[in-house]
Amino acid sequence: MKALGYLLLTTLKNRILSLKKKPALLILYLIIGAGIGVMVIVSVRPGIQEPKAYSDIRILYAIIAGIGGVFLYSFVTTGLSTGSTLFTMADVGLLFVAPISSRKILLYGLIKQMATTFLSAIFILYQVQTIRNSFGLGVGAILNLFFIYAVIIFFCQLLSIGIYIFSNGNAERKTLVKLILFGLFAVTALEIYFQYLQNGGTVLQAVFNLMNFKPFYFIPVIGWSVMFMSAFVEGNVIYLSIALLLFLISSIIIISFFTSGEADYYEDVLRSTEIVYNKLQDAKNGKRTASVRRIKIKEEKTGLQGGKGYMSIFYKHILEKKRTSRFVFLDTYTVLAAGGAGLVCYFMNSEYSVYVVLGVLVYIQFFVTVLGKLSDELSKPYIYMIPEKSIKKVVAASMTTLIKPCSDAVIIFTVVCIFSKTSPFLNLFVALAYASSGAIFISYTLLCQRLFGGMPNKLISSMLGLTLFMLVMAPGIGASIAAVLLLPEAFLFLGTFPFTFCCIVISIFIFAVCGDLLDKAEYTGK
């Protein structure tokens, strides 16, 4: 057997055999498989009650177009900065130096990537029942959806590598790629506007009308994927073939570009592979991944601009934030969260949307906070070495993480207030609840570090951490549930206030008790 075939098959075999030693993973796979099986059986079972009317199929097409657009944008952007990779560091170290044709190695990478992509798209099969109920599609159409989703990701990854090889170190080519990308989005926007002018109605209706507009089908990735899906649903073999051919021919062009004499993809994928490897290592060590975005340093904007002793940590954090966002605390997350919250409120059109937004954002905030600046600082020796009291350093290192949810809350809940048409008082108290949950999460991080910082067993520490989390959160949640049950309707906007109050009191208590963290904890460098 040739080396690459051996590598692929042996890797696959060992991966399957390794499940013997990882029964939990095996059970998880079996549950996923069984879950998909049950979903498929339930959806094709005869006698199941059909809904009276299905939703407009164009909604599904618009979702596919949206997914295509997001992947196209993100993978092209990645291609312009670091590129994607089909390889691992082991491939770089062992395969690239081996006497094997680079084309064969590329084929090996493509096969491996294709398998990974198809596996990652499997979650779509879980939606069998929902898609069937909403749009009346059969299993065949859902398999097709699964297929086109995997094709979009795979193609975008190829495109990303191709763009990296084409534009790496060449500013003019980078500009050209950007122009083409924005051109594609501009054409899509113009087509929506054209639909709006021609058919009237809302912008959303114009988007749905676009899904039947044939010229739109020829916009790369976004239009091609809609063409493929709609052709399958409508039984249009010609458009189905055209869509597949467009993906296929473009892929062949990109692959021939990799393997052409001019482009040496080894050198190009090396950096991308290293970046991906470092990201994986960081993730394994529970570290946040460092941004690979190139930051231009302007001389007039350097320096901490203030802070002495423990406060230098805070000013350093402010400077770091300025480097990632011009508006310091208002960043892409703020914009995305505010936009998402606005959309939820607009479409839900109910007072409950405010609570839905609060719940989702608090959930996200937990992960952002736990991996926040304090955890970052504890992974470096400086905070331990600064000759100041531990409590002061801990507070200074937590300050930006405490302020960020406050500034986010102002923006997000102003948007929520406008789109949900709910009372400003309700939004004020919900915003306070959001801001205070930031404080409770950071104090929870502090408590965990203080109690389990040096614990080597991750399973025990995470289980204890979960129990601790429940203990920390329970008083606030319980108090708010009680308040909602007891308060008269006119004062229901105060429902989140007990939660806010408990969060603040518990946070202050934890900070006071665990402020000596740096005198007691051990620096592990992780």
Next chain:
Amino acid sequence: MIEVKNVTKKYGKLLANDSLSFTVRPGEISILAGPNGAGKSTIIKSIAGLLRFQGEILICGKKNKSLEAKRNLGYIPELPALYDMLTIWEHMEFIARAYSLENWKERAENLFRRLELDDKKNKLGSELSKGMQQKISICCGLLPSPKVLLFDEPLVGLDPHAIKELKNMLVEYKQQGTAVLLSTHMLDSVAEFWDSTNIMIKGKIAASRSREEIIGTGEDLEKLFFEITENNKNTKEEVKE
């Protein structure tokens, strides 16, 4: 001055440092030598106040975790840990602010010049090679001009110029009365300026020598190291037999 008194450090069941005691006096360069896993980095981290331990460590007469001790302490870790979002000059500013240093700029400029970093002031930590990052880490440790310096494998990854410059700096600090504790495997690199050495094996100090003690004996640091570590190996083999 560093005073380590009966320091024991365990990682779970592993005894990393077993009742260690030694002193590094002002103006003395003390070398911590020993094979991998001997516990050198552990004792350095313990002295730096980064680990919990049993026993006592004093820095200039103060407990090592006290603020007074920290003001007198400079630590250069084995692996450079820089902030991705700070330029290297901002690392200096950060240290200056953190240690409330006055008139630090000239000293920082001088450190940068000597380690050939002066043209990279506005580079971010993440943009630098490992060797460059190590240089910044050294600058961060030296900027407060501490009375006690802890180096954990400082020469690894440095270019020959930086190694030469660091050696010169160490001698200068020694002359200024700084107590320097340096862990290294590159014994020939420190042969010309060491004053005392503690050779560690399996968490214990297997031998301690001062330069005066071995002058005229024909021994040098490297010979001493191999003599002690090989002896230890042979003794182990004999016990097995």
